[in-house]
Amino acid sequence: MFRLALRTLRPRKGGFLATFVAAFLGAVIVSACGGLMETGIRADAPPQRLAAAPIVVAGQQEIELPKRDPADDDPKTESVLLPERVRLDPALADRIRATPGVAAVVGDVTVPVVTPGGPAAGHGWNSAVLTPYSLIAGHAPGPGEVVVAGLPAQPGEMIRLAAHGTTGWYRVAGIAGATQPEVFFTEADAGRLAGGQVDDFGVFTTESPETVVARLNLGPGVVALTGDDRGRAEFPQAEAAGEDLVVLAAVSGGLSVLVALFVVASTLALATQQRRRELALLRAIGTTPRQLRRMVLGEAVTIGLLAMAAAVALGPMLGRRLFGRLTNAGVVPEVVRFHQGWLPMTVAAGVTVLAVLVAALVAARRVSRIRPTEALAEASVERRWLTPVRFVLAALCFGGGTALGIVTLAVMTGPVAASTAGPAVLLWAIGVAAISPGVTKLVAALLHGPVRVFGGVTGWLAVANTRATATRVSGAVTPIVLAVGIATGNIYLQTTQQAVSQHSFTEDLRADAVVAAPAGASPELLRRVQQAPGVAAASEYTTSTVFVTVPFDDSQDDDGHPALGLTTESAARTTSATVTTGSLGALTGDTVALPDTVAAELRRGVGDPVTLRLGDGHEVTVRVVALVAQRAGFEALLFPAGLLAAHTTARLAPQVLVRAAPGVDRARLAASLTAATAGEPVTVGDREALLAAHAAGDEIGAWVNYLMLGMIIGYTVISVVNTLVMATARRRREFGLQRLGGFTRTQVLRMAGVEGGVIATIGILLGTVVSAGAIVPFCLVATGSPLPIGPAAVYLTVIAIAAVLALGASVVPAWVATRARPVTAVALDE
Structure with a gap:
């Protein structure tokens, strides 16, 4: 059957390419999200200024918090990252220095410094050996002197510096070779500006770093770092950014997996539906249901493997590009390195093949029930659509969406309500898609009158086609539902969150001016x-x-x-x-x-x-x-x-x-x-400056969500075109028969356009209902109103794009399919 599967793919290039594209794009996106997740887990930020020290001793940036009441019999804790730098007592240097194998210990501090040329980082000159920095002019600083790097100053000049709330004049003693603006004080001045504490210690050894680390007795809350882990002491913000990146990649990747599974299932089901007569003919000549299932599964595995192979190169490229956008926006520090090893690609490959297999299993189950007599039927239409699988899936998804809505209304408060409202979009979308053939028939029946009035005979025929082939049409409706539902729901959740956050900050702010220091x-x-x-x-x-x-x-x-x-x-x-x-x-x-x-x-x-x-x-x-x-x-x-x-x-x-x-x-x-x-x-600003700064912070988070959401929506949009093109291109024989029956080519194209409009309308209506299932509960909690806060242009743009894509993807393939003479089109094998 596998060899037969390979043979059947060649004459079915349309269905093969449509399923391949859906699986390929899903694999690329999942792979890219996997790369972002691996990068976040590693949070790899190699040391730069501390690179010369084999060991760096720093405060532990994690604490253990009770996850259960300590009074319980089984108390549990969880590690949480601290948002502020953990500093150390300078006296710890003596304990480190007394460890066998330690050659030297250098205390390091970093203080923000405001210079005439802008902000700079301040350190003690004693810590210059940790990079190491070297003088290119002048000499080491003495009392009241500094060495500068990356600043427009020369030895002997006086420079005014502000640090830790103090301002003073310093004489430039020397110039150090560095590209970033930095100021080196004497060890005593740096210690005073740092409040008498140390950020970390650079440790030089006479033995291997690992041997010395094993001997160190640092006490609780202090860690010794070697290798690239030393960067965690220099860039403590990298680990927090890594956690955020893991969450972002997990949410986006999970959503991508579900969307990919659904899109692939929809595309493969449509491709199988178009071959019902062919499959029935195989049954008529003696092929068993088991053999048909094996053939469909073989085709699906072939497509999945090819899609996976094609995605191997593009997945990391997309991941690196997304990571670059995140670093440029300041979401992730530039010092963090992007990593994508074999594991994300393996996961993406497994997810791709699994998604195709699950979709194929569903399609194969329907294939096995095809009766041999259907080979004699003139129309390859599936009459029974509400299968037990569809019913159970719809019930579970509607129940889950309803439960999330109740939790949002009854339990959640403020912006955290989005954590339960957001996932409801996908549950409602899957539930609606499971019963979409029936809903498609219902909505098409409701549209019958208006379409007949404005569309005439071609409109009537378009609606009749939609109702008669509801299962096939629902395969084209589903991606539109996903695109409209996910886009509308998530965008308005984000705009409402931003508006509520800004309104709350405005209400809480009673200041008329702000002095920034x-x-x-x-x-x-x-x-x-x-x-x-x-x-x-x-x-x-x-x-x-x-x-x-x-x-x-x-x-x-x-x-x-x-x-x-x-x-x-x-x-x-x-x-x-x-x-x-x-x-x-x-x-x-x-x-x-x-x-x-x-x-x-x-x-x-x-x-x-x-x-x-x-x-x-x-x-x-x-x-x-x-x-x-x-x-x-x-x-x-x-x-x-x-x-x-x-x-x-x-x-x-x-x-x-x-x-x-x-x-x-x-x-x-x-x-x-x-x-x-x-x-x-200092700078003096008015109230609006504070509000603008707060809004800018919210916009960064929103931009990240829009970036990842845009990638997923782009995938669903391509799937919309992909599915509609496949559905329309396979109707050459049908169009030929209509033209032989008296229709002109223009009337056929008009009918295809009306069908595209009906599909768009159904998809937009269902997508709007899907988005409302998430938006309404959240808005009731966040604002007290069922309506979201945000420009109406967002919704109008979403439905306009959906309508244009549906119309274009219906009319253009129909135009291509009707270029041949009607007799030739009818003679072609369906």
């Missing part, structure tokens, strides 16, 4: 802003993430809780959080103001203690001084700015929020703040 907002800068004319209140503003450890927080995931750091005396006037109990005036020292929803989950009130891990992993027990009401889904814990900022990577608040006094307009306020901060490396 890239080198950190010092107490002196805050004092000058507070004393500026026209200022009613000014507060430091810093953000981070915290993790609750005691009491056990069942609602906490590995993203922790958002945290805001504010100045005590101005907290109530620069945030819109409504205090329900307690006072923000008591927000000093080790204290916290909890959102009332979080307080209810933790069963904590004013005066109760809560133990937290701050952004750098430091554990602190704070006292609850206030409960605040915030917008659901956007809650944040409020801390004193000094407590929260000290445990961030910058260690100082990067911004100061300013509230204008009554009667002071924004222009006057901006002028007053500019005068008050003259000479400081």
